Amino acid sequence: MLSSTKLRSRPAFVRLALFAALSPYANFAATIQGIVLDPSSAPVANASVTATIAGRMQSRAAQTVLDGRFTLSLEPGRYIVSVESQGFRTEKSFVELSGTAAIAKVDIRLQLSQFEQEAVNVSASIASDLAVSAATRAPTPLLNVPQEISLVGSAQIRDQSMQSMSDVVRYIPGITMAQGEGHRDAPVIRGNVTTADFYLNGIRDDVQYLRDLYDVERVEAVKGANALTFGRGGGGGVINRVSKTASFAPVREVFIQGGTFNNKRISTDLGHSFGDRVAFRLNGMYENSGSFRHDVNLERYGITPTAAIRIGARTHARLKYEYFHDGRTVDRGIPSYQGRPSSANRSTFFGDPGNSNATASVHIGAATIEHQAGPWNLRNTTQIGDYDKFYQNLFPGAVNATETIVGISGYNNATTRRNLFNQSDAVATYSTGRLRHTILMGADFGRQPTVNFRSTAYFNGNLTSIPVPFSSPNVRTSPAFRQNATDADNEPDARLAGTFIQDQIEINSYIQVVAGLRYDYFNLQVVDNRRNATFARTDNLFSPRLGLVIKPVQRLSLYGSYGVTYLPNSGDQFASLSASSQTMKPERFNNYEVGAKWDITRNLRLTSSLYRLDRRNTTAQDPNNPGFIVQTGSQRTNGFEIEANGQITRRWNIAGGYAAQDAFISSTTTAAPAGAKVGLVPRQSLSLWNNYRLLPRLNLGLGVIHQGEMFVGFDNAVVLPSFTRVDAAAYYSFTETIRLQANVENLLDTEYYPTAHNNNNILPGSALALRLGLVVRF
Numbered sequence: 001m002l003s004s005t006k007l008r009s010r011p012a013f014v015r016l017a018l019f020a021a022l023s024p025y026a027n028f029a030a031t032i033q034g035i036v037l038d039p040s041s042a043p044v045a046n047a048s049v050t051a052t053i054a055g056r057m058q059s060r061a062a063q064t065v066l067d068g069r070f071t072l073s074l075e076p077g078r079y080i081v082s083v084e085s086q087g088f089r090t091e092k093s094f095v096e097l098s099g100t101a102a103i104a105k106v107d108i109r110l111q112l113s114q115f116e117q118e119a120v121n122v123s124a125s126i127a128s129d130l131a132v133s134a135a136t137r138a139p140t141p142l143l144n145v146p147q148e149i150s151l152v153g154s155a156q157i158r159d160q161s162m163q164s165m166s167d168v169v170r171y172i173p174g175i176t177m178a179q180g181e182g183h184r185d186a187p188v189i190r191g192n193v194t195t196a197d198f199y200l201n202g203i204r205d206d207v208q209y210l211r212d213l214y215d216v217e218r219v220e221a222v223k224g225a226n227a228l229t230f231g232r233g234g235g236g237g238v239i240n241r242v243s244k245t246a247s248f249a250p251v252r253e254v255f256i257q258g259g260t261f262n263n264k265r266i267s268t269d270l271g272h273s274f275g276d277r278v279a280f281r282l283n284g285m286y287e288n289s290g291s292f293r294h295d296v297n298l299e300r301y302g303i304t305p306t307a308a309i310r311i312g313a314r315t316h317a318r319l320k321y322e323y324f325h326d327g328r329t330v331d332r333g334i335p336s337y338q339g340r341p342s343s344a345n346r347s348t349f350f351g352d353p354g355n356s357n358a359t360a361s362v363h364i365g366a367a368t369i370e371h372q373a374g375p376w377n378l379r380n381t382t383q384i385g386d387y388d389k390f391y392q393n394l395f396p397g398a399v400n401a402t403e404t405i406v407g408i409s410g411y412n413n414a415t416t417r418r419n420l421f422n423q424s425d426a427v428a429t430y431s432t433g434r435l436r437h438t439i440l441m442g443a444d445f446g447r448q449p450t451v452n453f454r455s456t457a458y459f460n461g462n463l464t465s466i467p468v469p470f471s472s473p474n475v476r477t478s479p480a481f482r483q484n485a486t487d488a489d490n491e492p493d494a495r496l497a498g499t500f501i502q503d504q505i506e507i508n509s510y511i512q513v514v515a516g517l518r519y520d521y522f523n524l525q526v527v528d529n530r531r532n533a534t535f536a537r538t539d540n541l542f543s544p545r546l547g548l549v550i551k552p553v554q555r556l557s558l559y560g561s562y563g564v565t566y567l568p569n570s571g572d573q574f575a576s577l578s579a580s581s582q583t584m585k586p587e588r589f590n591n592y593e594v595g596a597k598w599d600i601t602r603n604l605r606l607t608s609s610l611y612r613l614d615r616r617n618t619t620a621q622d623p624n625n626p627g628f629i630v631q632t633g634s635q636r637t638n639g640f641e642i643e644a645n646g647q648i649t650r651r652w653n654i655a656g657g658y659a660a661q662d663a664f665i666s667s668t669t670t671a672a673p674a675g676a677k678v679g680l681v682p683r684q685s686l687s688l689w690n691n692y693r694l695l696p697r698l699n700l701g702l703g704v705i706h707q708g709e710m711f712v713g714f715d716n717a718v719v720l721p722s723f724t725r726v727d728a729a730a731y732y733s734f735t736e737t738i739r740l741q742a743n744v745e746n747l748l749d750t751e752y753y754p755t756a757h758n759n760n761n762i763l764p765g766s767a768l769a770l771r772l773g774l775v776v777r778f
Contacts, residue, residue, distance in 0.1 A: 030097035032072045034106035036064050036083055043068025044110060047085035051095075053077045076102060078276060083108050094248060094276035096313050104313075137202060137229055138427045138440045140504070143597050146514055146547030146559035148174075148609040150221040150643060156655055157213055159691060159701060159729060161257070161743040161771055163265070163287075165198075165211050165239065168219050170705055171687045173641045173657035175221060175237075178680050179757040182330040183358035183391045184208035188680045189236030190223060190613050191637035191663030192589075196572035197233050199240040200364065200383075201320075203421050204446070206233075207387040208573065209360035210326055214267045214285035215304040217244045223641075224591035224611060227543035227565035228518040231444060231498050233572055234565050235589035235615060236637075245318055246281035246308040248273040252778045259771035262290035279308040291331070292346070292767045294474065295353035298328035314372040322364045330356040332395040335760035336718045337403050341753045342470075346764035350473040351394035351408050355457075358391035376428040385419035394457060394477070396760050399470060406473055407465045410457030412481050413488075421446040436506040440516070441499075448494040452575055455481040483530075491527040492574050496520065502545065514547035514561075524570050526577040535577040539586050541566045555599035563591045569619075584631055590614045604646035613637040618669045633669030635678065638662045656688035656703075665714065672714035680755065682708040682722075691729075701729030701743075707754065718759040723752030725765065737777040745769040 032051060036044045049070045052059040062070045072081075076097045083091045088110035095104045142149060150172045152162075162168055165185045169175040178193055180186035185208075186195050196206035205211075213219075222229070223237035230238050251271030258264050264287065271281035286301040302324035309317045332351070334344040344350070366383040392412035399406045425442040457479035459466045464484075468475050483489065502516030520541040527534050547561035566586040570577045595609035618633035643657030663678035665671070686706040693699050705725045712718040728744040749768040756762040 030074055030076050030102040030104075032074060032079070032081065032095055032097070032104050032106060034070055034081075034108060035068045036070065036085070036108050036110060037068060038088070038110055044085050044088070047083055047088075047110070050082045050084075051079045052082070053079055080276070081106060081108070083110065085110060089249075092249060094310065098313060137425050137442060138438065138504075140438075142605075143551070143555075143557045143599065144504070144512060144549055146549050146561040146595075147226060147563070147593065148223045148595060148607065148611075148641060148643075150223070150657075151645075152219045152221075152655075154217050156689070157216065157218075158775075159731070159741075160689065160703070160727070161729075161741070161773060162213055164213065165219075168213070169221070169239075171656050171689055171703075172221050173643055173659035173685065173687070174223055174639060174661065175239075176680055176682065176685070176707070176710075177755055179333065179755050179761060179763045180208075180210075181391070181393065181757050181761070182332050182356075182763075183210065183328070183360075183393075185210055187239060189221075189239075190611070190639060191635065191661060191678045191681045192236035192613075192615065193680065194233070194236065194572050197230075197236075197238040199230065199238055201243055201366070201381070202240060203366065203381060203383045203423060204231075204419065205241075205364070205385065206448075206572070207360075207362070207385070207389065207417055207419075208415070209362065209387070209389055210328075211241070212285060212300060212302060212324065212326070213241075214302055215243050215283035215322065217242045223609075224561075224563055224593055224613065225565040225589035226545060226563040226591065227520065227541070228500050228502060228516045228545040228563070230565075231496070231518070231520055232522055232541065232565065232586075233567050235567055235587070236613065243304065243320065243322075244269065244281060244283055244306070245320070246271060246279040246306045248276070248279045248308070251281060254776045254778075255773060256776075257771055257773040260769045261292050263769075263771055264288050277310045281306045291329075292769065293331055293764075294347050294349045296329040296331045296349065298326070300324070300326040300328070311369075316370055318366075318368045318370075320364075320366045322362065324362040324364075325360070326362075327359045328357070329353050330358045330391055330393040330395075331763070332356075332393060332757060332761040333763040335396040335399050335406055336712070336762060337399050339718050340721065341762045341764075342399055342403065344470070344473075346751060346767065348473065350396035350406065351410070352475050352477050354476060355410065355479070356393040356395070358393075359389070361388045362386070375430060376426055378424075378426050380422070380424045382422045383419070384421075385417075387415070387417045387419070389415045389417075392481070394475075394479070396473065397465060398760055404470050405467045406470045408468050408473070408475065408477075409465045410479060410481075411454060411487075412457075413452070413454040415450065415452050417448060417450045419446070419448050434508070438504040438506075439501070440504070441501040443500075444496070444498040446494075446496045448492075448496075448574075450492045450494075450573075450575070452488045452490050452492070454483070454487040454489070456484045456487055457481055487530075488575065489529040490575065491529070492570070492577070493525045493527075494574050495523045510551050512549040512551070514545065514549070516545045518543045518545075520566070522568055524568060524574050524577060526570070526574075528578075533579075535579065535582045537568070537570070537577065537582045539566070539568055541586065557597045558595075559597070560594045561591070562593075565589045565591075569617075580629055584619070584629075585617050587615060587617045590616070601647070604644070604648065606642070606644050608640070608642040610640050611638075613639075614666075618671075620667070620669050629670065632667060633665070633671075634667045635669070636664060636666040637678070637681070651693040653691045654688060656686070658684070658686045660684050669714075672716075676714050676716055677711050679711050679713040679716075682710040684708040697733045699731040701727075701731070703727040703729075712756045712759050712762070715759070718756075718762075720753045720756060720762065723750060723754070723765070725750055725752060739775040741773045741775070743771045743773070745771075 047064045166177045178186040220240040253269040267285040273279040283304045304322040307319040363386040368381040370379045394410035397407035498520040500518035505513045523538045525536040569584040593611040615635040617631045620633040622628040622630045639661040663681040665676045689703040709722040726747045731741045752765040
């Protein structure tokens, strides 16, 4: 083979002839241009980029320059573009150059190698700037979003062995998790409790069940009222899960876990591509575990296949299906006594565990097609969900004055729901004079038919409550379940449509303005089978959004925003509608917020926000007509949040934040008088997770969670004491493909009470618990 020196010594026409003879890419008529970025969106210089034409061994290579860019001149064809750089995993993309003068643009984001991932553990909020696309419906850098958004990424989920939404929100300031009666996720976001403001890849997942994280890539908490993106509800904010999807990079991982209280869990993540057109991924999980609480168990399992299909150079599709089943003992905790949690042992079960159980079976299927039409990115998603939920529980009531007797009551409830949603988005960027616009527009359509049926537990014939000894409240009884005069037997049917437009205007490199308006049509019809009556209401809702972003320097943004959302008076599960409530206007939420976002380094971000959230049109007793309801009630939350995520040093990484909240009734409602504090909102809370690389193969983790005291309910009669909990972890990598991790929850074995459902359903925190996990990649 000729050396480059000998080749250069020959005449130009000889060099051209030799090059043409030696190169399979002699007829350079097309170009691949691209940029290579690391997980923090910083350019990667001197990365090796190789293009190999499909079916051949020959290849052509280039190196990225300082800004991460590269150019390859090639003949038309279908190529595998491979990118390698020290400390990163090799990434591959498929590129098709369709003809003469074709130009393909490729942006490649490298992922850290296993050792580097554990050494750096880059925070999700730094590594996933474009991750906020699911939350904002447009690929917008986090610095440019005039709203507080907290991200919990896959590395943090794995390192803390998170398996539930309760685990996730512990490290998100401004959110606590209510007990949810032991069978549903019920976050309290900026003082507003909800069971419906959950989303999956930006589509509603608003059914009452306990979600798992086995197929979740990251979780996005978007705080503050903002109907423009998500529609009705979301008064305090929303929580969006972004699921793992099929990619053309191979994935092979098995995770096995076991621990105290009979914890047993296994999950798998398997992905493979079939040529350059189709990729497939399969996530699965099975868990069968006990609890530090006596007679409390759970069994859950899920399977989620996904597929990615390249239909053409500008069009691709994604398919997803999930089957998830959750079966568990319904645990509603312990009662209170004299305004505090009672003296019951934290492991004591109150009620009958044999008659307290919940099952949820979930089927979700989704299809997304995305197409680039000139400057417009067009995306349409259809999602169908089938939910079958049943729960039954016997639970504690009030304790007598001497703390010797406690009442036990019970009921059960069956709910089925079908969700059908179609969501379309269109995004384009263009300029008018010196102004640069990012236009986002879209439309949503949906239908949600539901069936509810509730029955009350009757003891000894006709008693709805029985006394049992406080010292031995774990009872075995056989109540009869039948409907009382107020138990639900209804069939709500919600139909909705919405459309919106938003313009993000970049006036110059320092100032951006975001302005948008959304219209929602919401129609609810409820068939009340008990009364043989039908009630209905239609709302036409207009929700504005306005934001200002000022960037005095590239890595710092200061913002102010105003957003509105509405919640129909039928509630977040639209199960309650009557002759009086069908005449009432929706509740309105106004969010006023200012804040700052600062990328201190490319791997460390600090965010803060100061906000006021007003909730209006809540119901109140009519002072002039006892027994009648009017809409004069209101609630207000004033708050401050600060959050830090990322890399302090090359060895030390953090994730956590601080929140101060004052949530109160600002004018009397049916729930409480003016001035009463909102339940389950701590005045102060703090969380901080640390991951430190002690040795090349050994990382240590330490987490601290502090929650200030808070009232349980609006009556302000029972207080949950403040507490501080310490968690720990250790990770050891035997090789790049085998890792052992140990997670310790409540390292100091602190007795604490993190949440409740009502004054006499208080959930104790876990005793010291150890979980050992083995991750194997192959």
